[in-house]
Amino acid sequence: MNTNALQILEEIGIQLDNGQFPxxxxxGIVMPSKAAISYNALGKEKSDAERQAKTRSTAGSRKRTARRQGASRRCREARDASPLINAKVRKNYLRDLKRVTKAYPAIKVWDTPTGLWLRAPAMPVQHSNREVTFLIFLPYPEGLPLKAWAFWSSIMGYTWIGPRHTNAPDGSICAFEPGDHSWQQGDKIVRLLDIFCVWAVRHLHLEKIGRWPGYQxxxxxxERLMEVQDNEYCGCDNAGRRYADCCKQDDLALGHESLRHDFEAKYGHSKVVPKVIKNFVxxxxxxxxxxxPSF
Ligand SMILES: [Zn+2]
Incomplete structure (x- = not known):
């Protein structure tokens, strides 16, 4: 990976660890929230993406406070959801599309009787040569949870982004906890896409730097034993402590095999993207x- 991209990735990771949302x-270009590194050094050529980023910077970029990253259990589908279409939700989404296409110009949208499908490509880390494609379904019926998948996309094809912070069993994105009000049905679509782009950056950080940045x-x-690195934030409710200094010893004492048995009984053995999703992408x-309620 380009050293400029790595530098950006490291800086974003540090900010996320400090609870600062980029x-x-x-x-969908994600940048550190303050110019902590010199962006003058970032490449000589001026790509469209860079120009867009600068325009956006002048106009004020979209900022938020970092929130805890959701895990599979907390993103489970609402099984008692009503099937009634919420006309207001649909209207909100359709009215929002102008803003969405401005922020994510390459997006494609399908308005179906049951919900809105979006296919959104983004290049979340400049100079990284990594494009992500999000496939998102925003249901119109009241109370139904959204579904979204992410893939690294290139001329070689599409590679699912997971398994960390995805839902079982369908491998869909789990970028926040439904109860933390990061995003709720009917909210602005750009905000959701922004959250997903930062989630993708966290995955790239995990791949290139070896740890998941920020609270989770x-x-x-x-799941903690299998996935969380010693130097990552622990995934328990005790926010702010590294795994090695928090739950790791207690988790080990519970016994790997009995924990595995309990986990698989609750959540299944694996996460697999449904074929219809893969085929469409x-x-x-x-x-x-x-x-x-089930896929
Ligand atoms: Zn803990």
């Missing part, structure tokens, strides 16, 4: 139909 610019929610001890299948 800026998200047009096109990983409530099950088995790859251009070889029709727009998927999601049947709640």
């Amino acid at each position: 800026c998200v610019h047009n096109g 929610a990983v409530p099950h001890p088995y 790859e251009g070889s299948g029709p727009l998927p139909v999601i049947c709640y």
Whole structure:
């Protein structure tokens, strides 16, 4: 990876560890929220993305406070949701589309009888040469949870982004806890896309630097043992402590095999992206139909 991209990634990681949410610019470009590193050094050529980022910077980028990252258990589907279409929700989303296409110019949208599908490519880290494609379904019926998947996309194809902070069993994105009000049904779509772009950056940080940056929610001890690095924030409710200094010894004492048994009984053995989703993203299948409560 380009050293400029790594530098940006490291800086964003430090900010997330400090509870600071980065800026998200047009096109889904994620940058540290203050100019802690010299951006004059970032590449000589001026890409469209850079110009967009600068325009966005002048206009004021979108900032938020970092929130705890949701884990699979907390993003489970609402099984008692009403199937009634909420006309106000649909109207809000459709009215929002102008703003969405301005912030994410390459987005494609499908208004279906049951919800809005969005396919949004983004390049969240400048110079990283990594494009992400989000496939998102925003249901119109009251109370139904959104569904979204993310893939690294290139001429070689589409690679699912997971398994960290995705839902079981369908591998969909789990970027926040439904109860923390980061985003709720009917909220601004750009805000949701921004949250997803930062989630993708966290994944890239995990891949390139070796740890998940920032607070996270990983409530099950088995999942913590299997996924959380010693120097990451612990995924328990005791925010602010590193895993090695928090729950790790207690988790180990519970026994790997009994924890695995309990985890798999509750959440299954693996996370797999449904074929209809993969096919659609790859251009070889029709727009998927999601049947709640289960896929
Ligand atoms: Zn802990």
